[in-house]
Amino acid sequence: IKPLKSLSVIKERLDDIDLIINCTPAGMDTGNIDNINLLAVPDYWSLKDKFVFDMVYKPYDTKLIKKARADGAAEVIPGIDMLINQAAFSFKIWFEILPRESLLKKIKGELIKLWI
Numbered sequence: 001i002k003p004l005k006s007l008s009v010i011k012e013r014l015d016d017i018d019l020i021i022n023c024t025p026a027g028m029d030t031g032n033i034d035n036i037n038l039l040a041v042p043d044y045w046s047l048k049d050k051f052v053f054d055m056v057y058k059p060y061d062t063k064l065i066k067k068a069r070a071d072g073a074a075e076v077i078p079g080i081d082m083l084i085n086q087a088a089f090s091f092k093i094w095f096e097i098l099p100r101e102s103l104l105k106k107i108k109g110e111l112i113k114l115w116i
Contacts, residue, residue, distance in 0.1 A: 007042070014045060020068075022054045027062035029115075039063040047071040057083040060115045084108050 004010045010017070022040035029036050040054065041047070041064065052068035057079035068076045084104050092098040 011042075017050065019051045020047065020053070022052075022056060022062075022064050025056065027054065027059075027064055028056045029058045037063065039067065041067075043067075047073045049074045051075045051077075053077040053079075053082075055079045055082055058115055060112050080108055080111060084111075 004013060004017075020041065024040055025035065026038040026040040027036060036059065040056075040062075047068045048071045050068070050071075050073050052064065052073045052075070054062050054064045054068075054077070056062050056064075060078055060080055062078070065076055065078050084107060087107075088099050088104055
């Protein structure tokens with residue numbers, strides 16, 4: 001694994017890249033309409049057969065998530081999965097109890113309903 005340090009290098013090597021992770025606030029609902037409309041990757045990138053993880057959890061379907069699905073990404077992981085799992089493991093650290101998976105799925109579903 002070797003990080004690519006510039007967009008020009010990434011553009012040249014895009015076919016060699018399997019995993020794309022957005023760890024910026026691009027696309028996040030911060031109350032600023034300009035931010036929510038940002039796409040974390042250049043629009044001309046094809047995400048076909050890539051694994052795409054967007055750490056942004058609100059909105060549920062960010063522009064990156066929508067693009068990844070439309071392009072035919074191999075796997076698409078929305079940020080809500082990170083949010084729920086961070087909360088669960090924080091709860092375990094503080095209370096020495098890991099919430100049941102069924103409860104985590106229920107909470108995820110409720111959040112998705114609120115944000116869609």
